[in-house]
Amino acid sequence: MRTRTLVVAGYGMAGHRLVEEMRTGNRGDADGTWRIVVLAEEPRPAYDRVALSSLLSGASARDLTLAGPDVLGDPRVEVHLHSPVTGIDRTAGTVTCAKGRVFGYDALVLATGSRPFVPPVPGRELPGCFVYRTVEDIDAIRAAAQPGRDAVVVGGGLLGLEAAGGLRQLGMRPHVVEMAPWLMAQQIDAGGGRVLAEAIARLGVRVHCSTVLRGIEPGANGRAARVTLDDGTVVDAPLVVFSAGVRPRDELADPAALARAERGGFLVDQWCRTADERVWAIGECAAVEGRCHGLAAPGYRMAETVARQLLGREGDAFAGADASARLKLLGVDVAGFGDAHARTGGSIEYVREDRRAGTYAKVVLDRDGRTLLGGVLAGDTRAYPVLRALTGRELTASPDTLLTGA
Template identity: 65%
Template sequence: MRRMLVVVGHGMVGHRLVREVRERDRTDGWRVLVLAEESRPAYDRIALSSCARGRDPGELTLEGAAFTDDDRVRARLSSPVVRVDRAARTVVCADGTGSRYDALVLATGARPFVPPVPGAGLPGCHVYRTLDDVASIRSRARPGRPAVVVGGGLLGLEAAGALAALGMRPQVVEAAPWLMAVQLDEGGGAVLGRLVEELGVRPRCGVGLRSVDAGPDGRAASVTLADGEVLEAALVVFSTGVRPRDELAADAGLPTGERGGFLVDSHCRTPDPRVWAVGDCAAVEGRCHGLVAPGYRMAETVARQLCGDPGEPCADPDLSTRLKLLGVEVGSFGDAQARTEGALEFMRSDRGGTRYAKLVLDGATGVLLGGVLAGDTAAYAALHALLGSPLPGPPHLLLDPVSP
């Protein structure tokens, strides 16, 4: 007898979960119903900026996302779930239709956070999360006009790069002292900021946003910073983080983490043995991770459980990052901020300020705890492989070709 698996959400992690289940379900014991909020099947969110540069959005669709070749899986687009009844084991969509489940996986993702500043809802203000967001920004971008991106993290810099590709003149406002402050240290952030400014994106770090200000037509025309400076902005993009989509928790009687998200254990299980949560909406032992790699690991462990395997825990994911932003290479791994007690930092940078590297070592054992690279990540793979091990040689030799 086949059982019904309902997956709420069809982002990158939800799609990975379905594929993992289908690959591991050797007896075809599961039928799968995917209920997607968006009007298109799962796509590569990491490549959003390529659509701002003219790429066909259809090319971002993930392999097999339409499930046309799998009669065990059915996907319904534009079908957001609005209620979960755990007693009856049913979900109800916004159009009133419902479905019974034997197992339920919540993969509802996250929504952009917009800070509660005056004017944040004016016409001309956007977020940067979906293909529809990118399409809206493209339709309103005007070459040569100024723009402001609020938030200097990964997505903020991606948004700034998209605006620059559309011919606008973007500035990035970041409250932290340097760009990508979560992943990079001060030295790495300084190199990143210097290089992106050379590419036409001006960072404004260490200052917050006071308001978005309207022009005579009622649309966003400028922003006022916390220090009183006014920046012209024909278009404003907010990229100040995300919040887990856990709205279904209250009616369903499911607990949430202190900072939101469906509270799950290290195997992504809620207190209900029939309900799991994965991806951005999951607070694994109270912590939301917000990266796709930990989400994929969650999807795999849940798929294993559904197919009779206990699965591996997800409590301590690898949050290492290697990226190319606006053509600038950056990377971080392990304890990049040297927060471990007794940690020592070994840093190198070139005289032009275009390359920077740092290793974080255990002061007692010499074990590699983490590192940061900016401007050149050629050594990333080799250094990441050494994480948790003593260095095989002097630190400066491992950091070449960064010059003293």
């Protein structure tokens, strides 16, 4: 049997999961059908990008590594670092790397990830401005930190709040700027966002919602020195971190005549296949039936879906992402699950809030008040496992009993 070549363009978390599934998942490629060539852009093998903030509290880059000796020493796997794919020839079945080397493929999986979105504001390229994406970004932020000074984080989502927590650990006074009316607006509602903002304010983090960055001005040394917000607020800050979302890395699409989704990303079907039967896309660069998913878990499921196809095994298509999440942000417990924003027609919201204790809990019920559709927890998430398991099912107790975690 001829050994076929699988080329994986990108070696982030989704790309690594694909390699692992091909090697060992559900028996893996026991017959040695595939040779795997991984073309990585970064100077290091795959690592846990979700845990980047731990680098600011004592962890090392080695602690985050996902690709151990078992992968890097596997004779079936070639990993080429500093080798981003720059072109695809679908007719010839080859990819070209930045170094000019050409690799042939029988199957190509695009796992190029995403890039941080930096708003087009004046001063965004000044020294002292950073994104929050790679180990090298974190190293640069640590080197530039000035304890006792203010710093600005643009973006009040998960990554932005993690960045603020990291800057606080470095001794800086973080300001978080979020254009939405409250923090974590995609995961939680206004009540939960208020409790979260009040809790992190007590830790010294200033929150500026419903406003955007207007510009960054340099100081006498040519570095970032002053940040102006659209609401007129001015912050003297020598360090600015952009964490305002990501955009899919899909620049290989147009030259290769691969379709892109309306909002970006390689357009793929529910099996993560492009229109070319030899080309797939997974992770943050993949727009599954037109939609990109910016979390690690959906990327893992995409990788598993593609691996089963390459290995000729049965399995389910990628069925979308569950946005439910239980998080600890700057020491504050937060959770959102199901229809957290009560967007289902006729739904009922039941809220329990204790301003003195700093807790907020909400469940969303159907119009009959019998089926749990979703909810939000902030300050205390002990009820999350039970509520998450009950989502979509009829209540087993009163909302008040469930929210107290009884």
